[in-house]
Amino acid sequence: MPTQKDGYEELAKGLWKEHPVFVQLLGLCPALAVTNSAINGLAMGAATTFVLVGSSLLISSLRNLIPKQVRITTFIVVIGSFVTITDFTLQAFTPTIHKELGAFIALIVVNCLILGRQEAFASRHAPRAAVDDALGMAGGFSFALLLLGGVREVLGSGSLFGIPLFGPNFEPWVIMILPPGGFLTLGLLLALFAHAKERRERASQGIEAGERRAA
Secondary structure (H helix, E strand, O other), rough: OOOOOHHHHHHHOOOOOOOOOOOOOOHHHHHOOOOHHHHHHHHHHHHHHHHHHHHHHHHHHHHOOOOHHHHHHHHHHHHHHHHHHHHHHHHHHHHHHHHHHHOOOOOOOHHHHHHHHHHHHHHHHHHHHHHHHHHHHHHHHHHHHHHHHHHHHHHHHEEEOOOOOOOOOOOOOOHHHHHHHHHEEEEEEHHHHHHHHHHHHHHHHHHHHHHHOOO
């Protein structure tokens, strides 16, 4: 039976060790395409979270009933069903955001992060572990989109969530809300994340070496 520690580890891995964007480089298409503002990044992150958690829970619950020969097809049907619910919900309640995200809502169904978690984890583990894994991965993905959107909106529009941050003399970097700005911001964040991860690993190795010498 999974313990609380196991659940915490499943949650934490998606936020750092196996971060879907900054480590595994998954889901880069929406990460680059819709993050010209913080609200768009947050909305896409929330939509992806709903689809990933819902599909992981359902597929994990039915894992012993799904024939191996049609598992990928089944995964896609389940994911597509949750994407359709998400699409209609956004269209009904937040039509402006739905218009901003456009076709990328429907393209969640082919997001390699979601399909990959079904094949690698949800179809092999119990529902509780599958949900923990999905929440961790979705949290890491949403954080990446929010960070990308926030940086690009602040520099490209001088605002955050539509709220102006600077005075009238601020000259926006228009390139930041254009496609090149997405690539530039993602590249810088990847470099920072890799640097932080390397420093953490070196510090961990130093601590272990010190403990061995003390022993």
